[in-house]
Amino acid sequence: MTATTTSGTERADTTAPAAGPPAKGRRGTTFTLTTGLAVALFVLALVSAGLGTYHISPGDVLASVQHRIGLGGAPLDRVGESVLWNIRLPRVVLALLVGGSLGCAGALMQGVFGNPLAEPGVIGISAGAAVGAVASIALGLSFFGNWTVTFCAFVAGLGTVLLVYVLSRSGGKTEVVTLILTGIAVNAFAGALIGLAIFFADNAQITQITFWQLGSLAQATWPKVLAVLPCALLGLLVAPFYARKLDLLALGERPARHLGVDVEKMRMALVLVVALLTAAAVAVAGIITFVGLLVPHLLRMANGPGHRFLVPGSALGGAIVLLAGDLAARTVANPAELPLGVLTALFGSPFFFWLLRRTRRKQGGWA
Amino acid sequence: MSAWKSLFSSGRSRTLPAPLPPGAAAIEVSGLHVRLGGREVLAGIDLTARAGEVLALVGPNGAGKSTLLAAVAADLAATEGTVRIDGRPVGEWTAPELAVRRSVLPQSAALSFPFPVEDVVRMGRAPWAGTPQEDEDDLAVAGAMAATEVTAFGPRPFSALSGGERARVALARVLAQRAPVLLLDEPTAALDLRHQELVLRICRERAAAGDAVVVVLHDLGLAAAYADRAAVLHGGRIAACGPPAEVFGEELLSRVYRQPVEVLPHPHTGTPLVIPRRTALTTI
Numbered sequence: 001m002t003a004t005t006t007s008g009t010e011r012a013d014t015t016a017p018a019a020g021p022p023a024k025g026r027r028g029t030t031f032t033l034t035t036g037l038a039v040a041l042f043v044l045a046l047v048s049a050g051l052g053t054y055h056i057s058p059g060d061v062l063a064s065v066q067h068r069i070g071l072g073g074a075p076l077d078r079v080g081e082s083v084l085w086n087i088r089l090p091r092v093v094l095a096l097l098v099g100g101s102l103g104c105a106g107a108l109m110q111g112v113f114g115n116p117l118a119e120p121g122v123i124g125i126s127a128g129a130a131v132g133a134v135a136s137i138a139l140g141l142s143f144f145g146n147w148t149v150t151f152c153a154f155v156a157g158l159g160t161v162l163l164v165y166v167l168s169r170s171g172g173k174t175e176v177v178t179l180i181l182t183g184i185a186v187n188a189f190a191g192a193l194i195g196l197a198i199f200f201a202d203n204a205q206i207t208q209i210t211f212w213q214l215g216s217l218a219q220a221t222w223p224k225v226l227a228v229l230p231c232a233l234l235g236l237l238v239a240p241f242y243a244r245k246l247d248l249l250a251l252g253e254r255p256a257r258h259l260g261v262d263v264e265k266m267r268m269a270l271v272l273v274v275a276l277l278t279a280a281a282v283a284v285a286g287i288i289t290f291v292g293l294l295v296p297h298l299l300r301m302a303n304g305p306g307h308r309f310l311v312p313g314s315a316l317g318g319a320i321v322l323l324a325g326d327l328a329a330r331t332v333a334n335p336a337e338l339p340l341g342v343l344t345a346l347f348g349s350p351f352f353f354w355l356l357r358r359t360r361r362k363q364g365g366w367a
Numbered sequence: 368m369s370a371w372k373s374l375f376s377s378g379r380s381r382t383l384p385a386p387l388p389p390g391a392a393a394i395e396v397s398g399l400h401v402r403l404g405g406r407e408v409l410a411g412i413d414l415t416a417r418a419g420e421v422l423a424l425v426g427p428n429g430a431g432k433s434t435l436l437a438a439v440a441a442d443l444a445a446t447e448g449t450v451r452i453d454g455r456p457v458g459e460w461t462a463p464e465l466a467v468r469r470s471v472l473p474q475s476a477a478l479s480f481p482f483p484v485e486d487v488v489r490m491g492r493a494p495w496a497g498t499p500q501e502d503e504d505d506l507a508v509a510g511a512m513a514a515t516e517v518t519a520f521g522p523r524p525f526s527a528l529s530g531g532e533r534a535r536v537a538l539a540r541v542l543a544q545r546a547p548v549l550l551l552d553e554p555t556a557a558l559d560l561r562h563q564e565l566v567l568r569i570c571r572e573r574a575a576a577g578d579a580v581v582v583v584l585h586d587l588g589l590a591a592a593y594a595d596r597a598a599v600l601h602g603g604r605i606a607a608c609g610p611p612a613e614v615f616g617e618e619l620l621s622r623v624y625r626q627p628v629e630v631l632p633h634p635h636t637g638t639p640l641v642i643p644r645r646t647a648l649t650t651i
Contacts, residue, residue: 114479115479116479116480244493247482247486247490248493250478250479250480250482251477251490252477252479254471254473255471255473257441257462258465258466258469258470258471259490259491259493259494259544260462260463260464260466261462261493262461262462262463263462300480304482304483304486305481305482306482306486
């Protein structure tokens with residue numbers, strides 16, 4: 001029940017004081033991992049803001065940021081200042097928000113579904129949100145100004161989560177096969193709707209949609225950051241409050257209820273949070289798959305399945321992965337730019353395949 | 368921070384249960400009907416479980432034992448009739464309020480993620496978060512793990528345990544919850560001889576400490592030896608309810624189980640022993 005990662009570790013420290021050496025070791029790991037992730041994120045953000053065709057050293061980046069927030073430092077020259085503040089930093093911030101949202105959404109979904117293969121991309125939530133976003137572009141909607149695309153993505157995403165949830169559950173649990181097959185169906189249907197929207201769009205809109213669909217942060221601007229900030233921030237702030245309850249939900253729905261969890265209420269809240277986070281990511285960056293799958297899994301392997309670390313940790317990890325991915329996307333083939341969604345899928349798909357094999361082996365077949 | 372905390376934790380405003388005097392009704396079931404998939408699984412159950420006693424629910428497969436337990440646990444809604452825990456219908460308690468009043472051991476223990484055993488047992492303390500009893504967490508967890516002999520598994524992942532070991536960890540979680548009403552659905556099903564006896568001894572200890580223990584059992588010998596009262600369920604009704612020595616009659620059990628049985632007093636203790644009548648095996 002904590003708002004931030006740091007107080008999350010404090011909490012773990014106070015609740016288990018006399019737990020013996022193994023738990024103590026794990027608390028140490030939690031602290032090390034959290035600190036490590038935060039430091040890595042900070043360094044990566046600094047490097048990412050400086051790297052590119054116009055090179056800025058990390059020291060200069062820091063100085064410029066310090067200057068702007070009024071803590072001393074010094075501004076860069078006119079071009080440098082413009083590159084940093086109008087191109088690089090919005091992109092870095094957007095990568096942080098999108099990655100954090102995707103990682104966190106993945107951890108939450110796996111907890112809610114009680115299934116380690118749940119992820120917004122795999123089971124079609126991203127595609128659903130994308131339908132909303134594409135439709136709003138193709139129809140030229142602008143009723144909420146800057147927030148229109150995000151809002152449409154949220155509504156469509158919410159509908160899709162609910163749909164997948166209802167379709168893939170029976171008897172209080174979600175079987176892997178049902179979930180994946182539901183994902184295939186939802187992805188196919190969403191793909192068809194996106195195709196229809198493109199069919200009715202004019203040329204300018206088609207270009208916009210295609211760029212957006214590949215999953216790229218190349219068009220990052222401050223207004224775009226502002227467009228997804230409320231969604232992402234709300235989702236990221238609310239999610240950690242459900243960490244303890246998600247732990248209990250791992251026992252199953254009835255046992256969780258026996259331990260005082262209002263399962264229905266929690267499920268609705270988390271479905272909303274997942275829709276918020278997915279919409280935030282999809283609205284600006286298109287469909288970026290596998291981040292929400294890969295990050296929580298790696299963290300679970302490193303530090304066990306406790307959600308008090310996993311939920312905020314996955315947000316941190318997701319931000320790192322996306323920041324690194326975006327850095328690679330725009331520097332590897334410089335001056336050309338690889339689509340970010342393509343890059344994450346390139347690395348994510350084999351991982352997903354390995355995960356499928358492992359799950360299948362554990363269960364002794366799909367039956 | 369404290370206002371922030373109280374906004375998000377349900378622990379502050381709950382009324383905590385006062386301990387019941389021995390013999391007071393902890394669970395009252397009256398006129399309970401439960402219909403599942405068009406079939407009347409429970410057809411008019413009246414039953415009371417008292418603080419300080421072990422009540423065994425016995426009966427053949429499909430007699431409605433687990434359904435009765437689920438209805439008492441508020442997992443299933445009554446079609447007709449009422450179930451009261453601590454004097455109030457179960458449907459009127461909120462989930463957090465119920466969680467400090469009764470604990471439930473389900474028939475099978477599942478876990479979606481490989482939590483270590485100690486974490487699983489600690490989950491039983493979740494209902495007390497934000498209450499003064501939170502200070503007892505470590506004691507309750509350690510005590511429950513020692514009682515069920517799972518202390519040695521502490522750091523191992525739950526998924527790496529055998530069926531019987533998992534069942535004992537699940538029981539430890541339920542004991543750690545320290546609720547005044549325990550509902551145990553076949554706690555001995557996966558256990559070896561030693562641990563079957565251990566579990567029933569724990570039930571007796573909890574009853575002696577003033578808790579009401581309701582336990583579904585298949586082994587009539589265990590029920591006879593450890594329960595204060597036994598309720599024999601048959602076709603969704605209670606065929607008989609009372610001290611095992613009075614209830615476990617040859618005629619009744621033979622009819623209910625559709626299997627001729629003999630009931631003999633134990634030569635030393637006098638508790639009833641229930642033995643199926645078997646034709647002597649002949650060797651050719």
